[in-house]
Amino acid sequence: MQMFEKSLVKEFLLYWKNCRETEDLDKIAQGKTTVTEDGNRVELTWQINFRYGRFLFVLVKMFEPSTILEVGMANGISSAYLAKAQNTYLKEKNAHVIIDPFQSSQWFNAGTALLKRLDLYENVRFVEDYSLSAIPQLEKDGHRFDFAFIDGSHCLDHTLSDLVTADRVLNIGGLIVFDDSADFGVKYAVKYIDKYRYNLRRIRFDNNLVHALREMTNNRRRLTVYQKIAIDDRGADGI
Ligand SMILES: C[S@@+](CC[C@H](N)C(=O)[O-])C[C@H]1O[C@@H](n2cnc3c(N)ncnc32)[C@H](O)[C@@H]1O
Numbered sequence: 001m002q003m004f005e006k007s008l009v010k011e012f013l014l015y016w017k018n019c020r021e022t023e024d025l026d027k028i029a030q031g032k033t034t035v036t037e038d039g040n041r042v043e044l045t046w047q048i049n050f051r052y053g054r055f056l057f058v059l060v061k062m063f064e065p066s067t068i069l070e071v072g073m074a075n076g077i078s079s080a081y082l083a084k085a086q087n088t089y090l091k092e093k094n095a096h097v098i099i100d101p102f103q104s105s106q107w108f109n110a111g112t113a114l115l116k117r118l119d120l121y122e123n124v125r126f127v128e129d130y131s132l133s134a135i136p137q138l139e140k141d142g143h144r145f146d147f148a149f150i151d152g153s154h155c156l157d158h159t160l161s162d163l164v165t166a167d168r169v170l171n172i173g174g175l176i177v178f179d180d181s182a183d184f185g186v187k188y189a190v191k192y193i194d195k196y197r198y199n200l201r202r203i204r205f206d207n208n209l210v211h212a213l214r215e216m217t218n219n220r221r222r223l224t225v226y227q228k229i230a231i232d233d234r235g236a237d238g239i
Helices: 006-018 023-029 050-063 077-087 110-117 131-140 156-169 186-196 208-218
Strands: 033-035 041-043 068-071 096-099 124-127 145-150 170-178 200-203 224-228
Touching: 006 050, 023 050, 023 077, 033 110, 050 077, 050 145, 050 170, 068 077, 068 131, 068 156, 077 096, 077 110, 077 145, 096 131, 110 124, 131 156, 145 156, 156 170, 156 186, 170 186, 186 200
Parallel strands: 068 096, 068 145, 096 124, 145 170
Antiparallel strands: 033 041, 170 224, 200 224
């Protein structure tokens, strides 16, 4: 994976602004309803907005991760953006692992149904489990990832669990992206990472002042991106 230098940030922002490749998904993401596996129409809720869906799309297109780990599927909107991007350069089963314990019980499989409808399921392996047990199992099974998108339980403790476990399966140079990072427990997790996680370097897409203003005023920077630059080798004392 290439290191995210300043010149890449510029390239990224330009691509994000002018990207027209996701117009089909943008329409779906802005819809009011979606369709479950049984064909029932249900309200479309909790999804990433289309602007951030496109953000994920562009990030994946630029970095071309061989393997993607995604926590939190709901109705499959973020999954569709990630899968659409990955499908442009790779077709490989299990290259995109998605974890959600409530896909059938709460979401009536609307997420997996959407990917299948859009013909974006080829790379996907879906795991119906809590991330705090599913990710360690993936690690034990030898899986490694180049990209992780964390959008599951937003409680601080669960977000930290996702951070620790996802970092352990992330390759050096890999990206980890947190959604809703200005809200809920996630905002505290991001502060913790910034202060103590030396092995994760935050990628800022604008200067500190603009970034802070955007975060404070309209939550536009809800996605926070880190690149793994080293292994977490702190000892028990945190040093
Ligand atoms: C905000 S929604 C995800 C939205 C989705 N990423 C999108 O943009 O379309 C949060 C999801 O996390 C799932 N979730 C809740 N607790 C979880 C856990 N412990 N592990 C994994 N997923 C969890 C929920 O079932 C829900 O689907």
